[in-house]
Amino acid sequence: MQRLLLVDDEPVSLRFLARAMAGIGEAEEARDGAEAVERFRAALEEGRPFAAVVMDIMMPGMDGIEAVRRIRALEAGAGSEPCRVLMLSCLDDAEHQLAAQYEAGADGYLAKPVDLATLRRAMANLDLPADLPDAGE
Amino acid sequence: MNALFSLEGPPVVHLGIGEGRVFEGPARAHVLLGSCVAVTFHLPGHGLGATFHALLPSREEYLRKDSGGSPFRFVDTAIETMLAALSRARAPLDRLEIKVFGGANSLVQGEFGIGQKNVRAAFSTLARRGLRVAASNVGGTRGRKIVFLPATGEVFMKTLSETPVRGMTSAQS
Numbered sequence: 014m015q016r017l018l019l020v021d022d023e024p025v026s027l028r029f030l031a032r033a034m035a036g037i038g039e040a041e042e043a044r045d046g047a048e049a050v051e052r053f054r055a056a057l058e059e060g061r062p063f064a065a066v067v068m069d070i071m072m073p074g075m076d077g078i079e080a081v082r083r084i085r086a087l088e089a090g091a092g093s094e095p096c097r098v099l100m101l102s103c104l105d106d107a108e109h110q111l112a113a114q115y116e117a118g119a120d121g122y123l124a125k126p127v128d129l130a131t132l133r134r135a136m137a138n139l140d141l142p143a144d145l146p147d148a149g150e
Numbered sequence: 151m152n153a154l155f156s157l158e159g160p161p162v163v164h165l166g167i168g169e170g171r172v173f174e175g176p177a178r179a180h181v182l183l184g185s186c187v188a189v190t191f192h193l194p195g196h197g198l199g200a201t202f203h204a205l206l207p208s209r210e211e212y213l214r215k216d217s218g219g220s221p222f223r224f225v226d227t228a229i230e231t232m233l234a235a236l237s238r239a240r241a242p243l244d245r246l247e248i249k250v251f252g253g254a255n256s257l258v259q260g261e262f263g264i265g266q267k268n269v270r271a272a273f274s275t276l277a278r279r280g281l282r283v284a285a286s287n288v289g290g291t292r293g294r295k296i297v298f299l300p301a302t303g304e305v306f307m308k309t310l311s312e313t314p315v316r317g318m319t320s321a322q323s
Contacts, residue, residue, distance in 0.1 A: 105282045107273030114289040115266050121287040131285075138287065138307040
């Protein structure tokens with residue numbers, strides 16, 4: 014089963030994300046951007062990279078957009094196939110949505126609040142390698 | 151995704167560049183996007199939806215380069231035209247669920263940046279009207295094929311192996 018990395022500083026959000034990922038992949042968690050980058054680096058070194066990352070933006074320490082930049086740099090350095098990155102944030106303005114996707118390299122963006130079905134649909138639209146539920150965004 | 155392309159089910163409508171439509175009944179709207187942008191509008195609980203396929207960011211800036219007559223050729227006039235149409239359909243604009251798709255950087259055509267300009271135009275035009283974007287899937291170097299179900303607001307999306315050439319319509323995909 015493919016590995017998924019869920020990144021959020023709110024335990025409630027992490028529980029929600031874990032529930033949403035049922036059947037999609039094996040979910041692991043990180044509580045901030047720095048921890049996410051380290052988890053990602055370790056996974057690359059193990060030869061078992063994450064297939065997808067769901068990333069919050071506003072977190073203590075390193076924010077989600079910076080973490081995605083660093084993840085993309087790690088992938089480029091390792092010559093690894095890019096994972097899919099979905100941003101999930103209460104920040105719904107243009108600057109964050111564009112910075113995440115055009116500058117940092119995220120593949121999609123959902124503004125909170127989102128329901129379970131919407132999140133699963135957004136994951137399906139990421140074109141993950143494994144079979145995912147056939148749903149829209 | 152295959153069910154979306156079958157002969158069964160709601161009618162399929164291909165939206166080429168400069169086309170937009172309000173749907174008051176079930177449909178499957180297909181749009182093929184490279185640097186172009188599609189914005190989807192859906193009024194939850196009412197089966198009402200709308201979308202368009204725009205080529206360039208703003209009418210004022212690009213009219214001399216593109217004299218196409220449809221307001222849906224330009225992102226800013228496309229949004230304004232669609233909001234006016236939705237208002238005529240009695241949709242409360244502040245309840246619309248709005249999503250933005252497309253805006254790939256079409257490197258093959260030497261037009262790096264037009265995709266992002268299109269997306270910026272969409273966000274700024276919507277922000278001027280006080281409307282938020284609930285979801286976006288924009289940027290990158292690959293095109294997208296989207297199928298919008300206006301009755302539910304769902305968007306099914308596939309990224310393409312390469313960015314479609316400008317002028318190609320979704321009917322040609």
